[in-house]
Amino acid sequence: MSVPITVLGAGVAGLCVATELSARGHAVRVHDPNGIPGPHACSWWAGGMLAPFCEGETAPEPVVRLGQESAAWWRQHGAQVISDGSMVVALGRDRGELDRFARRTTSHQWLDVDQIAALEPDLAGRFSRALYFADEGHLTPRAALAALTDHLGTRGVPITRDRPAQTTGPTIDCRGLTARDALPDLRGVKGEMLVLRCPEITLRRPIRLLHPRIPIYLVPRGDGHYMLGATQIETAERARASVRSVLELLSAAYALHPAFGEAEIVEIGVDARPAFPDNLPRIRRRGDTIYVNGLFRHGFLLAPALARMTVDHIEYGIIPEVMHDAHS
Amino acid sequence: MPIYYGTQIDSPLMLGTAQYPSPAVLAEAFRRSGAGIATVSVRREARGARAGDGFWALIRELGVHILPNTAGCHSVREAVTTAQMAREIFATDWIKLEVIGHSDTLQPDPFGLVEAARILCGEGFKVFPYTTEDLVVAERLLEAGCEVLMPWGAPIGTGLGLNNVYGLRSLRAHFPDLPLVVDAGLGLPSHAAHAMELGYDGVLLNTAVARAGDPAAMAEGFARALEAGRLAHGADPMEPRDMAAPSTPVIGQAFLS
Numbered sequence: 193m194s195v196p197i198t199v200l201g202a203g204v205a206g207l208c209v210a211t212e213l214s215a216r217g218h219a220v221r222v223h224d225p226n227g228i229p230g231p232h233a234c235s236w237w238a239g240g241m242l243a244p245f246c247e248g249e250t251a252p253e254p255v256v257r258l259g260q261e262s263a264a265w266w267r268q269h270g271a272q273v274i275s276d277g278s279m280v281v282a283l284g285r286d287r288g289e290l291d292r293f294a295r296r297t298t299s300h301q302w303l304d305v306d307q308i309a310a311l312e313p314d315l316a317g318r319f320s321r322a323l324y325f326a327d328e329g330h331l332t333p334r335a336a337l338a339a340l341t342d343h344l345g346t347r348g349v350p351i352t353r354d355r356p357a358q359t360t361g362p363t364i365d366c367r368g369l370t371a372r373d374a375l376p377d378l379r380g381v382k383g384e385m386l387v388l389r390c391p392e393i394t395l396r397r398p399i400r401l402l403h404p405r406i407p408i409y410l411v412p413r414g415d416g417h418y419m420l421g422a423t424q425i426e427t428a429e430r431a432r433a434s435v436r437s438v439l440e441l442l443s444a445a446y447a448l449h450p451a452f453g454e455a456e457i458v459e460i461g462v463d464a465r466p467a468f469p470d471n472l473p474r475i476r477r478r479g480d481t482i483y484v485n486g487l488f489r490h491g492f493l494l495a496p497a498l499a500r501m502t503v504d505h506i507e508y509g510i511i512p513e514v515m516h517d518a519h520s
Numbered sequence: 521m522p523i524y525y526g527t528q529i530d531s532p533l534m535l536g537t538a539q540y541p542s543p544a545v546l547a548e549a550f551r552r553s554g555a556g557i558a559t560v561s562v563r564r565e566a567r568g569a570r571a572g573d574g575f576w577a578l579i580r581e582l583g584v585h586i587l588p589n590t591a592g593c594h595s596v597r598e599a600v601t602t603a604q605m606a607r608e609i610f611a612t613d614w615i616k617l618e619v620i621g622h623s624d625t626l627q628p629d630p631f632g633l634v635e636a637a638r639i640l641c642g643e644g645f646k647v648f649p650y651t652t653e654d655l656v657v658a659e660r661l662l663e664a665g666c667e668v669l670m671p672w673g674a675p676i677g678t679g680l681g682l683n684n685v686y687g688l689r690s691l692r693a694h695f696p697d698l699p700l701v702v703d704a705g706l707g708l709p710s711h712a713a714h715a716m717e718l719g720y721d722g723v724l725l726n727t728a729v730a731r732a733g734d735p736a737a738m739a740e741g742f743a744r745a746l747e748a749g750r751l752a753h754g755a756d757p758m759e760p761r762d763m764a765a766p767s768t769p770v771i772g773q774a775f776l777s
Binding site: 250251292295380428470471 | 542544545574575578592727733
């Protein structure tokens with residue numbers, strides 16, 4: 193053990209990097225002025241879908257490829273991953289959206305009425321066809337962050353609120369949007385979400401409802417709880433869920449299944465995702481500091497790959513594919 | 521090339537800035553199409569933001585004229601307030617005026633539109649009204665002070681093309697010198713070429729480009745179609761006719777049938 197590596201930020205990026213470092217034998221300390229993960233971190237509000245193929249609808253190729261290593265990584269590091277795939281549906285008049293989604297994604301199969309009913313009995317008869325992505329999964333973000341925090345604790349890795357008086361040795365900066373002071377091309381993309389409790393209905397896997405204006409997804413959280421997400425608005429505002437956004441999200445959930453009309457609204461969450469102009473993540477090196485940032489809406493999906501690449505860079509000097517740097 | 525309120529724009533293409541996979545893709549679409557005007561939605565995105573921030577800085581870097589819009593406004597008051605906010609944020613008196621009359625079809629409310637146009641023109645705004653192809657509404661908008669009209673091709677986001685070619689042609693014929701831009705409803709470059717063949721000055725697109733699998737390629741496709749349509753209109757196309765009229769003489773040839 194030599195000089196510890198300092199990780200700044202205890203969101204999903206920071207905790208994954210710290211976990212990977214610790215697992216590979218490095219001395220690590222994590223610093224976050226807000227302490228352990230909580231509502232201050234945008235990871236707290238994430239959907240937790242490990243859905244690289246679905247994301248390929250709009251995300252570039254690296255997201256699809258790098259995202260495929262996430263489920264195994266999370267499982268290996270103590271998070272509970274549910275591997276029941278994901279399902280994509282559209283209402284009758286938006287059927288064209290489903291064909292478009294199918295054309296732009298891979299690793300899916302078409303389901304007919306009976307197959308939908310077999311996988312999701314509560315959606316029986318509601319949709320004539322659906323897309324099923326069998327190789328996808330999901331996790332519960334807050335539980336996954338807690339699992340990493342606990343695991344780091346047992347390995348003697350502290351998460352401190354006070355910034356170390358002097359940092360010698362390398363620093364990995366995973367501060368998300370706060371790192372805009374050092375990363376001027378980072379921007380915030382606002383997201384609004386809800387947590388609903390709807391014990392009347394059981395959905396086993398994430399369901400995406402396509403719509404030209406208001407696409408939504410529902411992620412089962414267990415115990416009758418569902419995460420309903422998410423808006424994507426080009427502003428760095430990190431508060432203020434608007435009535436319009438919440439109305440649209442809830443209307444879409446109601447259209448997916450009327451049982452959501454009787455659901456309890458447990459939480460309304462808002463935050464801004466850190467993103468670079470191409471919405472792909474970056475690893476950047478400035479002297480002794482390595483910046484890992486810009487995970488956009490793919491925090492839990494891409495943080496494991498970024499952690500691996502960051503530690504590979506530290507150990508072997510391998511230049512990660514996401515180190516291309518528009519501003520240097 | 522079109523002149524809007526005294527400003528000449530080097531392209532007939534106006535592009536919206538919503539729904540792209542990323543700002544980088546958006547920028548590439550502008551680069552490859554040479555679009556001259558970027559429309560931006562103020563109401564939804566700009567609240568609490570400064571124009572130099574994040575996404576707005578990226579839009580500014582495009583180096584094109586910015587036309588803020590009042591998308592999502594359902595009342596005169598909302599639209600007027602949003603226009604005033606846009607003027608502050610973007611330091612421009614251009615405003616694309618939308619007053620939505622129906623939340624499902626998003627079609628314009630012509631009554632609210634005329635009223636809002638009158639108020640904004642009175643406040644010195646240069647108003648680009650999103651309207652239907654209705655001739656009477658068009659006259660009212662001009663009376664209110666508008667010097668550009670933006671009739672729809674079809675409802676926003678439908679990609680159906682020019683739904684009422686007669687109405688659009690009639691509008692062009694009644695206002696031969698007024699800048700006319702087809703706004704909304706276009707899905708394919710052929711629709712844009714059609715609008716230009718009718719003598720329109722430009723088109724405004726968003727969904728057709730942003731939601732294409734390759735937005736930059738689609739944007740370039742539209743730009744080329746616009747150029748094709750513009751050339752065709754200027755070249756005085758032939759009149760269609762019901763009977764075949766061979767382009768080479770047939771007198772003296774043997775009848776083969």
